[in-house]
Amino acid sequence: MNDMTLSGIDVPVASSDNGIWGSDVVAQMLRALDIPYLALNPGSSFRGLHDSLVNHLGNQQPQMLLCLHEEHAVAVAHGYAKVTGKPMGVVLHSNVGLMHGVMAVYNAWCDRVPMLILGATGPVDAAERRPWIDWLHTAKDQGALIRPYVKWDDQPASVAAAIDSLIRATNLARSAPQAPTYVCLDVSMQEKRLDEMPPLPDPKRFAAASPSVPAAAEVGEAANLLRQAKAPLILFGRMSRSERDWARRVALAEQLGASVLTDIKTAAVFPTDHRLHAAKPSFFLDAQAVDAIRAADLILAFDWIDLGGSLRQAGASPSTRVISISLDHHLHNGWSMDHQSLAPADLHLAADPDAAMHLIADALGVDPGMEPAVQPALPALACDGEQPLDVVSLAAAMGEALQDEVVTLVRLPLGWATESWHFRHPLDYLGIDGGAGIGSGPGMLIGAALALKGSGRLPVAVLGDGDTMMAASAFWTAAHYKLPFVAIVSNNRSFFNDEIHQERVARQRQRPVENKWIGQRIDEPDIDIAAIARAQGLVGIGPIRTVNDLRQAVGEAVKAAKAGSSVLIDARVAPGYNPAMTAGLTRHAGETPKD
Template sequence: MPVTSEDTGVWGSDIFAEMLRGLGVKYVALNPGSSFRGLHDSLVNKLGNRDPQMLLCLHEEHAVAIAHGYAKVTGEPLAVILHSNVGLMHGSMSIFNAWCDRVPMLVYGATGPVDAALRRPWIDWLHTCRDQGALIRNYVKWDDQPGSMEAALESMLRADVIARTEPTGPTYVSFDVSIQEKKHAEAPALPDFSRFRPPLPAAPSAEGVAQAAALLTQAKRPVVLAGRVSRDPVDWARRVALVEALGAEVLTDIRIGASFPTDHPQHRGKPSFFIDDVSGEVLRQADVILSLDWLDLAGTLKLAGKLEARVIQASLDHQLHNGWGMEHQALPALDLHLACAPDVATHALADALGVGGGDAPADLPVKPAFDAPAEETPLDIMTLAGALGQGLDGICASMVRLPLGWAGESWHFRHPLDFLGYDGGGGIGSGPGMLIGAALALKDSDRLPVAVLGDGDFMMAASAFWTAAHYGTPFLAVVSNNQSFYNDEVHQERVAVERNRPVENKWIGQRIGDPDIDIAAVARAQGCEGIGPVSTAGELVEAVRKGIEMVKAGKSVVIDAHVQPGYNPNMVAGLTRSE
């Protein structure tokens, strides 16, 4: 705990700190910087480093990724503070991930004095931008650089409301260091925070609900694409009840987390990055398709082939599309668009059809779909899943992250917290931070946070694990270590085949070896528990069981699992498909 401070007056940053507390922010993730030295002091010496508590990170990208993982569990924004233009540039990749993943986040920055007469020589000039928000304006919902204390308070309120409003996303407010460090005769009255809340969710029109209900009830082969929906168990239960009442088939997507029980008799195919043959056939036979904010609806329907189905979309995502990025994907052809959040549409349709609330999902032990491999079996991406499931037997776990080559059919998800999805923007290096943020959110729950990370993802952000160890954040991370940037080996093989060149050279510039990296030692160097390397199914089962006991004792645990290079067949087909 910080040393108790005597009252030395009211400073601008004290007011900002009180605003963060009033907004209900529990944590502030940051890497220190002089541009917000005033706010740093206020968080420690004015608020006592509680409500919010500071989370010291060793890189700005990790700070944002931690906020990302936290929001995926809670649906609530965690605050991040980035040092001037340089910290913002460091954190920009993770902000892009959060933007693509549509998660709420409060990002705060700072700039050297806008008034040039107040700048210190050299460093303040380097760290002052005329329009700092321009660096990330294309992938945040809103940004501002207020010029006074009064304007700053309003900006903080507005940023919070906008970040939390569907479709959610990150916002950015940059504070002039001069405003932070100005002394005030007295503190201004803080706003009534209860009067600055997000608007009530927009409801679809009665006409639209009636049309959708009619299409779905008249359909002989309805299909529901369960996409970017909430983690709320109430929404989950109603979604399942609606599907059961319609007799619909359901597809899910491994990029966006658990949205429907995958062991349900009406679930088809497997959650994956690309639809498999079973999913494609389900879509081709459908006469009505209900998309609940499905990620890349047009691309999925294109991959399925010739379709005859009427398509209903429930989504607000169009409100975030702009001309800079293409993360909005291709434009789908729709027969009916309900411009509302997908869960709002689900409840409205269920109400219209007289469907009840359904049964709340239970927190159950993990349910692997693969049999446990023999102990001496060498690990690959498929046998790793079976061995991990055997090691976690009887444990209620949240799978925070799974690697690119994961086989979606290897694991069943039966609760909205059973799996949290991918990173949103494909920015490798986000996995460790997102795991830490999710584990922080799950710390007081009965769930064990688990992640399977790639070795490249781990090494890009290995120092993030220091923050986990420092704050006593328990989790189990298994590094699927194929000693390669294998995704690019797949692409290099395809290019070599097309050009009739040696496929045997695909590993050059991709393999992470000579020397091999001691993943467990890297984890121990950050203060975590490191186990391994292990290379057989039996060794992994033993390591996981040992790791669970360490996690129960409050430790952050990393297991180095050496796996043979390779992906599940559907993943390879999707990555190399040209149409």
């Protein structure tokens, strides 16, 4: 991972010292808080801060990343946090920019990633507002737009208050459970002239909270339950990208002889080709995962997304003991249902999942384990080269072409064949966007590529065509800042998820399933997605229709990415999902999955 500036891009001319302004203090504080980048789409409500970033700080630490839409700016910060576990900054223009960004903010909230969002408003003092436009861009309580899905928000009225707000917001974003925070800056405060630069507090004197750990007695109780279990099962959910933590998870499972399940909705946390990994990671439980849950006499869940729903779906025995380790309840509120189904827990450790994992491992005498090697990709499928592409053959062809590369899979689509690729390192796969908000993929790929730049890893994303087209203008940012990656668009020319739902409704009502495509298909006219990518400075390849052609296209894309280019391949696939995914999308609550 690499936090260096994007040197040589958007370098300002030197500026003379012409006084100190409120926004200069804000900019200096952002630097002191180690915020490396600020993704933004320009706006007059933060023109003062914009000037300070350029002419006071020289566009370094933090460096601005120009985006063409506020939703992309938030998604870029989201992707960056998925790799680093650290917040970068976003600036959203007034109420209108915030409204553009809210979907991406909700995604970041549901995904529990850290992010510092700076907003701005027209003058709070009505006497200072310009006619018309400042009134439109001023809200009495701007934070109310996103308060249910940020961890904390504030609108400081002075420079001194802004300093405190920035420190608090950054530390809260970094502290578990992580989530976005929001600070709205009054334009008048930004543009206030000061006599001198006030002394800035040392952020080290305001350290972020250390990870929460359970009491020793609770750790001992958990260890005793695990010792007594005959058939333990570990559910590894939202956990860190640390190689040390990964090694200890594997060692813990091996000492217990516990079966393990992981979730494709979260990043890689355990080697999927390990003998204890009981089922392929999936969006919904498949038959093997259900069997593993039903066979367990003790379930140890580390911040598992929708633990209650998973246990109900699998029909877990009421006699199965459950240990749940999570801090997520601290973020649950009455507005959003992202907290999922109420989960049973015979023992609930309110603790950081990795910190608690190490304490339990210590109590059981588990050794540190062996940290994972950084290895080339490990595809698990092969296919005939002449066949047309579908979701399975796309994964196989892509895997064959990338098998000698060290790859980070940034995003995978709903239809991904989860058995097609193994994860053996915490950066092999980064998970989904949290809130299932379409249009997040391109921006998150850009943010991950920013974080991985110079790491030796090749960022690769498989994006849906609908997701890509909702956010196609995000790719300009990648080309401008020279962020290498390979994006493969799994282009079925449809919002196929909803075709499945319409087919199910038609069958229930005994109506023609042949009509399921109407209002779903993205065709007539066809969209040349590769041309859209080229128009923004990317290397655009395609359309590609066969396995052999995709193998060749991916090979070309890798060469171009290694030379510094952002690359997009338009891969035309037949509509379809893997069977477990199709079943999960249309299953009634409480039903168990069927192959």
